[in-house]
Amino acid sequence: MSSFGQVLKEIGEFGLFQKRLLIVSCIPPMFCSFVTLGQVFVGISFPHHCNTNWILERGPNLTEEEQKNLTLPVNEDGSFESCKMFTPVDLDLETIEAYGINSTTECTVGWDYEAPEGASTFVTEFDVVCDKSSLVEVSQSIYMAGMLVGSLVFGAISDRFLPESARWLITQGRKEDAQKVLHRAARVNGKTMQEDNLDNLELENSLESRNILDIFKIPYLRKRSFILGFNWFATSLVYFGLSLNVGSFGLNIYLTQFIFGLVEIPANLICLVLLQYLGRRKSQVGFEVFMGVSCLVVLAIPKDLPALTTTIAVLGKFCATASFTAAYVYSAELYPTSLRNNGMGLNSTCARVAGILAPLVWLLEMFHYTVPMVIYGTIPIFAGILCLLLPETLNVELQDHAELK
Secondary structure, three states: OEOHHHHHHHHOOOOHHHHHHHHHHHHHHHHHHHHHHHHHHHOOOOOEEEOOHHHHHOOOOOOHHHHHHHHOOEOOOOOEOOOEEEOOOOOOHHHHHHHOOOOEEEOOOOEEEOOOOOOOOHHHHHOOOHHHOOHHHHHHHHHHHHHHHHHHHHHHHHHHHOOOOHHHHHHOOOHHHHHHHHHHHHHHOOOOOOHHHHHOEOOOOOOOOOOOHHHHHOHHHHHHHHHHHHHHHHHHHHHHHHHOOHHHHOOOHHHHHHHHHHOHHHHHHHHHHHHHHOOHHHHHHHHHHHHHHHHHHHOOOOOOOHHHHHHHHHHHHHHHHHHHHHHHHHHHHHOOHHHHHHHHHHHHHHHHHHHHHHHHHHHHHHOOOOHHHHHHHHHHHHHHHHHHHOOOOOOOOOOOOOOOO
16 A cells, blocks of 8 residues: 555646646736736725805906915814815905905815826726725725625636646545546656555545545544634734735835835745744744734834834834734634545635735724734734644644544
8 A cells, every 4th residue: 555645745746737837826826816917006095175166256467375275274283174165155256365264165076186197096087085085995995895795606617627636536446536636747757656655555444435524523634724714813813914004104105115025035934944944933923913913113213203114113013924924824724634634725715804904904093093903912912822732733743533532
């Protein structure tokens, strides 16, 4: 009887066949990222104030500054109000200039935006400002909800375009299908396989029919799923919470987004190195805790230091990216082959739910400006501590079947 590990070494553990699959698998997320993070730019809000062209009927030769002074109230910092204007009155221009207008009202005929020439976002197109400004976060949340529905609906369809895992096929009793996949892998990798090894290929208790309900029935898998699900939830909450709100850190939104994207490259590379040297559990815990601490530290930075605020936020994004990478590796190794797909799907669903909630957390600023960052900070720290209850999987052979314990 040949073990799967022996056969895998014979056909090549990471040859051309596996590398080609890896490259193909990387293409869809690239396009998805453009759409997901593009919301940052299509939802940009520019400085704005109420449209007060009504006064031009009294004084058509007024300059823009004169028009603002006569029709817009001023904030304590000396800037013009964005969401209020003086109530239009049926008086001549000389009277208005002499006595002013005492009553204010909401913007009644739209807004004027101080946007670069030709610039347009859905905020300016649909006047999503003032009492409608929360719709920006709501639109992001709806998009993330669409990702969740799309994953559930089209996930099964996408499986038709990629070869099944030979290891999983064996656990399902589909030995002939597994042999075909292994033959193809050996051919692409330029390896020759011993037919006897393929014919004798077996896994202990190879025929095992499992479904997602078994994850909740088996105690140790239930525990792992709860911790991993919460871990994915926490990572996704911070990742999208920071990524979709780059405009709040005080620097140029395009520069900040560029840095946020660039930092993911070293984050992934360093994560892969640490996973091998520190192990899965320590790495996951470290990334989660530092991610949370970064969010909490942001609260201690004065608002007149946007560069420092952005630097700490970038560190949080670095840890969130690394945490996601570690979670994919660690989670897959903690589930048996017969339930790995179900477990990863469950974790991914938790991440999508967090993605839905992440933009909405920013709306809690209406209660206090610290609330969003406190949430982004405490949840991953707690998730990281829970990871200490999980076993280490570095250099541990993958489990093929669920143990009934």
